[in-house]
Amino acid sequence: MTGSDASPQFRLAYVPGVTPSKWVRIWAQRVPDVPLTLVPVSAAEAADVLRGRGADAGFLRLPVDRTDLSAIPLYTETTVVVVPKDHLVAAVEEVSPEDLADEIVLHPLDDTLDWERPPGRPAYERPATTADAVELVAAGVGLLVVPQSLARLHHRKDLTYRTITGTPQSRVALSWREDETTDLVDDFIGIVRGRTVNSTRGRASAPSAAAKDKAKDKRSESDKRKGKRPETGGARQKPAAGGRTAGRAGGKSPRGGAGGSGGGKAAKAAQRGKPRRRS
Template identity: 75%
Template sequence: MTGSEVPPSFRLAYVPGMTPTKWVRIWNERLAGVPLTLVAVTAAEAADALRHGDADAALLRLPVDRADLSAIPLYTETTVVVIPKDHVGAAVEELSVADLADEIVLHPLDDTLEWERPPGRPAFERPATTADAVELVAAGVGLLVVPQSLARLYHRKDLTYRPLTAPDEEPSAAGPESALSGPSVPGSRVALSWPEARTTDLVEEFIGIVRGRTVNSTRGPKKAPVAQEAAGRSTRGGGAARGASAGGSKGGGTRSGGTKGGGPRSGARSGGAKGGARTGGGTGAGGGRSAKGAKGSGKGTAKRGRPGRAS
């Protein structure tokens, strides 16, 4: 890497209430050489952070403008009502929209719940943020309906929260506009979003992590390189096989050389024949010497066998 090259990194923006801890841990295990930086943004800033290049991807709440941003819905949060601990609603396990009919329900400007018609009675003024609305609940001004993650984020000792359920679907005798046939309860949809024009390999890696893909998964743009690598291994394996075959041919040459080596062995046998001739010659010479010895022995015997002269 030259001095002008920038090492790879990944910036993940997240809105209040998001907890990307698990996904960050998996990222660090799989891509230890690529640091992941968390960028905290407000709900209103999340989309612009992606468009302006301040983040590579973001965990945010839908809706989001799909004209230039891609988004994958991940899950839907439970909707809850934030109330004082001494409120009558704290005595039950859950509250319905009908239970809020006579309550002042705060509706902050950064609310991400898509209401057809907000429950309860509206406040005189809308709080600027959810954090401001929580302070007003603690002051006894009204109640607040938010995703459960935000209720946990802004938790206070003097406040609690209860799940909010939809009213009875069947209209009452008072007609469809009655409290019992009031608005349904929307859920906050959490999504992973990124600029469509910048769908990089690192973005695909993080998509795989949030979708639960394993480290050996070949889905996504890395599928082609994996296939190419496998093809390369196959080609190298074929080359090795051809090399082994060629080596076998050479080995055959060695065996042919062994045939040449058989020539010396044949020569040895020929030499043995010659040696046999020499041996035969030696035997013949020895036989000759034995014959001479026998001849000499015959002379001695004849001399000893002469009769003595008469005296």
């Protein structure tokens, strides 16, 4: 890897419609010593910002020239058509490009869909931005086909959207300069890809590996201590009072043997003899 871990911060670019809050939250938990700064960029300028080192990594929309950029595709968005709430399209769940054949469909200059030919009839002028196109839809000038995240981003109470099939879909990717794959970039890649704390490579994995080695050393020391104890070969036997254990080992019964307590009582009784009868 190239670069240095001494960077005071990690700069993350993101295009409209992408919500990086989940990954930013995980970053704050795993790499608390390096603050993350968000850099909002337009879809058109995202790649140039990365090439110009204006950000360490960024979420952008594909396709992108990968000559000097690495990119990991993350997900594909649903494409929707934005319409006024009282439009006929609002009465159905999804439509096709053929259903919009007679409609004016706006095609903003910052459009993120890779069209061969947009559906519907083109407007006299192309709006400069998606936000401008949404305003025109609200004014009843036409309809707009965009990724669902952009429809949500520019939500208005008087507008709604429906899924449209058979159209291009926007793909979101994590990208960074190929020659700037630093440890911080690798840490963020791990977060986005769902690596756990123990499996994350780079800076975050070092403490985990050290902890595992320390635990292994402790187990080894414990095993050594246990190995020094003598082998008993079985449960210990406690000697019984009066030497019973030895008597039993000799094969004599405690009651019948001469050395037992029962034998002593019998000898004393024999010496006393039988008691006399009273007349």
